[in-house]
Amino acid sequence: MIRLFKHYIPHAVLLLGLIDLVLLYVAGEAAWHVRAHQLAIDVAPPSERIASLGVFVGTLLLAMISVGVYGSDALRSTRFALARILVAVSLGVIALTFIDFVARGLDFWRSTLIYTMFIAIALLLVNRLIVGGLLGTGAFRRRVLVLGAGRRALRLRDLAERPNSGFVIVGYVAMSTADPVIKEAIARSAINDLNNFVQNLGPSEVVLALEERRNALPLKDLLRIKTAGVHVNDFSSFLERETGRVDLDTLNPSWLIFSDGFSSARMVSSIAKRAFDIAASGVLLLLTFPIILLFALLVKIDSRGPAFFRQTRVGLYGEPFELIKLRSMRTDAEKDGAKWAQKDDPRVTRIGRLIRKVRIDELPQAWSVLKGEMSFVGPRPERPHFVTDLEGQLPYYAERHMVKPGITGWAQINYPYGASIEDARHKLEYDLYYAKNYTPFLDLLILLQTLRVILWNEGAR
Structure with a gap:
């Protein structure tokens, strides 16, 4: 494995990604030549298209990372990889069409993007067939x-x-x-x-x-x-x-103390993280305000009670804060005491099922991010009642509160929704990995991979 910004990336994934990068450039350049030939015009040298080609390659590569093209399932299954590539390239082309509308100086032709889409899919699939065959032989293990x-x-x-x-x-x-x-x-x-x-x-x-x-x-x-x-x-x-997790069964304090992690350089990273949180949460609230209002109205119509749900959660250094979400459960959901959410939970309302499935109920949490009580990326904030129980049963549980809680996180994208002590233990192992190895690069990976979780409804409960 290669360590990049304190996070390990398998050699096979890095090799595949580098080849994909070259192939995406080839696809973008080939599409220009095909379209120019159809219009019977001369093709300018590639140096004049370096900006547009760079944006094209970067956008599609980010889309591929986001939908899980480099995940373990896609690496060992050509059929699975093709499905993810189709989704990634389609989303990338939609994003590029929007970029073309906003930044006309980059000279994207919509007709060229269509050619690029088909050429890119073909080249990326061939790459999977060739390199995937080598990966299957264990050559990169x-x-x-x-x-x-x-x-x-x-x-x-x-x-x-x-x-x-x-x-x-x-x-x-x-x-x-x-x-x-x-x-x-x-x-x-x-x-x-x-x-x-x-x-x-x-x-x-x-x-x-x-x-x-x-x-x-x-x-x-x-x-x-x-x-x-x-x-x-x-x-x-x-x-x-x-x-990608800290093993609790073999963990001891001396390993945490002497192993690499919890870097003092995180002060600079924390400033950058906070700047991103302020900017992103402000933009998100502005863009989604009509959506939040619409679904708040639907929640009110669907069931009696307030549209928004407020609840005390445990934040940075164990300090409590009030979390706000769109209400997805009945108002009497906890009349018998606090409970974890279950699969097909009968307490969830009809509209609640929908907004949970597409994560719309999470949008108001951007207000907590803007106030500084949460971050976009971090461990899931838990309720004080559960935290007290878990701290008594799971070692090192308090250490997860050394970073701000987040809307999404390393545990959320790597482990399905949990509703038991054993699930909490597994998620804690991922949370400790994040707290130990946090960098802006890891945050970026988590944010990109969150799209995969939303698209394929992984972990929603």
């Missing part, structure tokens, strides 16, 4: 040697066997005399020189998956392996990188 043969090693094996895994395990070494869970593991006592053993296997990385590290770390061996040019990683850091 890293070779990993696991030091350990217990339950942690078993978890790594399960992770490696997933279709979207970015690594393959080339061997296991049982570092203790305990009964190994991984039966094919080689006993450390059977290996004369661990460094030579590693060099002969040729892994790119060695992962330490010991059940008990106290007085068991093979420091001399690890030092020789490291100085021989093989990357050495501990179990928790490896899982964080491969899964």
